[in-house]
Amino acid sequence: MTDKVAIVTGASSGIGEATARKLRTQGFTVYAAARRVDRMAPLAEVGIRPVRVDVTDDASMVGFVEQVVAESGRVDVLVNNAGYGSYGAVEDVPLDEARRQFEVNVFGLARLTQLVLPHMRRQGSGRIVNISSIGGKIYEPLGGWYHATKFAVEGLSDSMRMELAPLGIHVVVIQPGAIATEWSGIAGQHLLATSGQGAYADQAERAAAFFMADPTGQASPPSVIANAVAKAATARRPRTRYAVGRGAKPILAARRVLPDRAFDRLMDAVLRNLSRVATRQAARERRLADQRG
DSSP: OOEEEEEESSSSHHHHHHHHHHHHHHHHHEEEEESSSGGGGHTTTTOOOEEEOTTTOOOHHHHHHHHHHHHSSSSOOOEEOOOOOOOOOTTTHHHHHHHHHHHIIHHHHHHHHHHHHHHHHTTOOOEEEEEEEETTOOOOOTTTHHHHHHHHHHHHHHHHHHGGGTTTTTEEEEEEEEBBTTTHHHHHHHHHHHHSSSSHHHHHHHHHHHTTTTTTTTTTTTTHHHHHHHHHHOOOOOOOOOEESHHHOOOOOOHHHHHHHHHHHHHHHHHHHHHHHHEEEEEEHHHHHHHHH
């Protein structure tokens, strides 16, 4: 496997960092791409090659793929992990921000895929692994634009899977559930900044309380996603989708069997309950901090 080459985007933290490390242990030459190249110094210490890449900058992506091919001669696996969650009521989110989320979560993924495909076609093999979310199949209030991007990733991946299969290239979707990364905290901050005042403030406060804490204390570590990516990258015949992480499989199963209105009620009840748990947890932590102070 020492001649296999993998690219992982969004590799400066969380799922991307864990995936880069896992693929390296599997024998891949790994290129770790992210804007925050300084945060990838620990990856370089284990033989991973960090490169500053902005998936909203076409020249940055073109130069990056050219560098990988010039240095390593091939691209075997592309893990499209770069993305973020910008939450807020559809009425409140500026369209410029909505467009930016599509640029990062969808168009950056699509453009980097376009750039590696000629090399994979020439090889007659390759894997495109797209990090989606259970949010590509379900929905929640105040997450319209984020869910729209992930629904788009799911549809784009399905179409690519069919058109690339005759060329020996597999397309795989990873659907994370609750994962312990900085994603949730960032999403909660965006939510409060966007809809923390006005008509949606009550909903925003409840949702942010959930996002900015792990109310169950049991969110899965990023390594569970990295392990799924490694399976997708190395299996002779990978599955089309891997739903992994806390809650992923039962939530997706509920969505498949429940009518829309029933699922609406289920999601509302779950979010309200988790918000209450998170609020109580935050209150306990404040009391403990006061006692220590």
